[in-house]
Amino acid sequence: MTRPEPLLTPRSARVKQARRLAARAQRTDRREFLVEGPHAVHEALRCIGTVREVFLTAAAAQRHPQLQAVGMGQDIPCHVVSDAVVAALSDTVSPQGVVARCGFLDISARQLLGAAPCLITVLVDSRDPGNVGTVIRTADAAGSDGAILAGHSVDAYNPKAVRASVGSIFHLPLAVADDVDVVLESVRDAGLRLIAADGAGSTSLDEAVESGVLAQPTAWLFGNEAWGLPDRVRTRADAVVGVPIYGRAESLNLAAAAALCLYASARAQRQPGGCRRR
Numbered sequence: 595m596t597r598p599e600p601l602l603t604p605r606s607a608r609v610k611q612a613r614r615l616a617a618r619a620q621r622t623d624r625r626e627f628l629v630e631g632p633h634a635v636h637e638a639l640r641c642i643g644t645v646r647e648v649f650l651t652a653a654a655a656q657r658h659p660q661l662q663a664v665g666m667g668q669d670i671p672c673h674v675v676s677d678a679v680v681a682a683l684s685d686t687v688s689p690q691g692v693v694a695r696c697g698f699l700d701i702s703a704r705q706l707l708g709a710a711p712c713l714i715t716v717l718v719d720s721r722d723p724g725n726v727g728t729v730i731r732t733a734d735a736a737g738s739d740g741a742i743l744a745g746h747s748v749d750a751y752n753p754k755a756v757r758a759s760v761g762s763i764f765h766l767p768l769a770v771a772d773d774v775d776v777v778l779e780s781v782r783d784a785g786l787r788l789i790a791a792d793g794a795g796s797t798s799l800d801e802a803v804e805s806g807v808l809a810q811p812t813a814w815l816f817g818n819e820a821w822g823l824p825d826r827v828r829t830r831a832d833a834v835v836g837v838p839i840y841g842r843a844e845s846l847n848l849a850a851a852a853a854l855c856l857y858a859s860a861r862a863q864r865q866p867g868g869c870r871r872r
Contacts, residue, residue, distance in 0.1 A: 626696065707783075713811070747770075792817070
């Protein structure tokens with residue numbers, strides 16, 4: 595195929611269209627978002643059918659020739675652009691020279707839960723995009739079978755969330771659902787235990803591991819960074835588990851607590867008798 599003409603100005607109509615995706619309303623309406631950086635764009639290109647077009651500077655094209663080669667091999671327009679164009683599209687102070695326009699990735703909660711998952715990550719009213727992206731990355735690393743953003747959680751396609759996921763948003767099945775009660779009911783109907791993570795939990799994470807409960811199909815529930823899970827969510831959980839604090843810190847942030855909880859489940863489920871060893 596022929597190489598697209600360079601787009602050298604932020605005033606280009608195509609560039610303006612992409613820039614509008616900085617607004618959540620535009621992302622939601624068009625079901626598209628931007629991803630930047632060579633690693634994240636590479637992961638996006640591996641997710642066939644996701645990338646709509648790629649913008650990269652001449653210097654980035656020289657440093658990462660595989661991006662343009664893979665993109666053009668999939669008939670994806672790859673535009674060589676000026677630094678000013680990438681700066682206009684980027685959400686960072688020091689852009690890395692590569693930006694891709696991608697289609698939304700989320701599936702329905704019903705579809706996610708219909709795949710007989712062993713470990714699901716549920717974020718309820720989580721509002722910090724950096725934390726949400728980091729939890730998506732951690733869930734991916736821990737082998738979670740998917741994540742559900744429930745209630746009034748931040749947009750998963752917020753630039754900070756996408757960047758914090760470091761490409762994991764293209765690996766981990768993701769669902770978005772407004773009705774938390776429906777999510778909890780659907781998760782339980784799928785045969786998973788609801789485990790609420792809460793600093794004041796009546797069961798410690800160590801006790802949960804020793805009891806064997808984490809070896810079974812589990813959905814971890816994580817709440818808002820400031821006030822945690824709503825009471826109506828905690829009361830519906832099969833267990834409320836807290837990460838023990840051995841030092842003087844008041845608490846752990848959402849991403850750190852999620853990492854400990856998800857990895858505890860990941861290890862338990864891979865032990866003899868765990869749901870991943872059957």
